[in-house]
Amino acid sequence: MIMKTLRKLIDKLGKEKLTLACAESASGGYVSYLLTKIPGSSRIFRGSIVVYSLEAKTKFFKIPPAILRQTQGVSRKITSLLARRVKNILNTDVGAALTGFAGPAGKNVGQVFLSVSYRNKTSVKKVMIKGSRDKVRKEASMILIEMIYNQVGAGHARPVKK
Amino acid sequence: MIMKTLRKLIDKLGKEKLTLACAESASGGYVSYLLTKIPGSSRIFRGSIVVYSLEAKTKFFKIPPAILRQTQGVSRKITSLLARRVKNILNTDVGAALTGFAGPAGKNVGQVFLSVSYRNKTSVKKVMIKGSRDKVRKEASMILIEMIYNQVGAGHARPVKK
Numbered sequence: 001m002i003m004k005t006l007r008k009l010i011d012k013l014g015k016e017k018l019t020l021a022c023a024e025s026a027s028g029g030y031v032s033y034l035l036t037k038i039p040g041s042s043r044i045f046r047g048s049i050v051v052y053s054l055e056a057k058t059k060f061f062k063i064p065p066a067i068l069r070q071t072q073g074v075s076r077k078i079t080s081l082l083a084r085r086v087k088n089i090l091n092t093d094v095g096a097a098l099t100g101f102a103g104p105a106g107k108n109v110g111q112v113f114l115s116v117s118y119r120n121k122t123s124v125k126k127v128m129i130k131g132s133r134d135k136v137r138k139e140a141s142m143i144l145i146e147m148i149y150n151q152v153g154a155g156h157a158r159p160v161k162k
Numbered sequence: 163m164i165m166k167t168l169r170k171l172i173d174k175l176g177k178e179k180l181t182l183a184c185a186e187s188a189s190g191g192y193v194s195y196l197l198t199k200i201p202g203s204s205r206i207f208r209g210s211i212v213v214y215s216l217e218a219k220t221k222f223f224k225i226p227p228a229i230l231r232q233t234q235g236v237s238r239k240i241t242s243l244l245a246r247r248v249k250n251i252l253n254t255d256v257g258a259a260l261t262g263f264a265g266p267a268g269k270n271v272g273q274v275f276l277s278v279s280y281r282n283k284t285s286v287k288k289v290m291i292k293g294s295r296d297k298v299r300k301e302a303s304m305i306l307i308e309m310i311y312n313q314v315g316a317g318h319a320r321p322v323k324k
Contacts, residue, residue, distance in 0.1 A: 028198030029191025
């Protein structure tokens, strides 16, 4: 199922000559691994920054440490900043980002924020995923892939003539 | 099996208070995904740069485009540069890098370079892996994990008294 969506996404981006970059926290690189499962993805996917520490979020994305500490680096605002800025850093058309708490211990386990930035629109979504650390990370990554596909698709949809 | 090695690696780095960063090309983020499977890995693993394009290799690692084009971004020298420089970029004790040709089409499919930089030593290894694109990427990632473990372990080994 995910392979089908991935192929559709890579196809669509290829046809539209759009490039993509990601910023990943909780998923630790899994979104990028999925995207690059598809041969030919290198024409579209420029790269990713896996920010698995507050230091990395500050270093690459200039997010002030005070804001990161308040939220442990996981919030709606931080995720949308990551999506917007990774697009600029890697000079791509589309930016996607994911932050969250994969667990197994701690507060808010399963809470994940996803963001896609394309043209002037940056969307953010909050999801709650039940299950193991690995399940949270994998499911969240797949939801982000769907979200990229839907947003880029919608951006090019033509209005239906009545 | 890989989970056991991962736990040993995260434990060892934790005990030695060492931090780790990666630069990944062909593996597309899979090394980082593996490292972050282990709860508590965030104390050790700072982050990764997934350089899935020549542009990204130039942007983050200042590797001249001419050198990248000659080799398609895959060589012993480039991989060791990635390992050394990612350590500096993310300010970690250990840097690890992977470049290669995962296929399925093209020349040199299955050829992967792996590098680990720790203290004054940067090692590089070339491996040939037979099998599907996914198999090449996963196996290469696991070999890199082993390599990090061995090199960091060796760096702290005490000579046996005779």
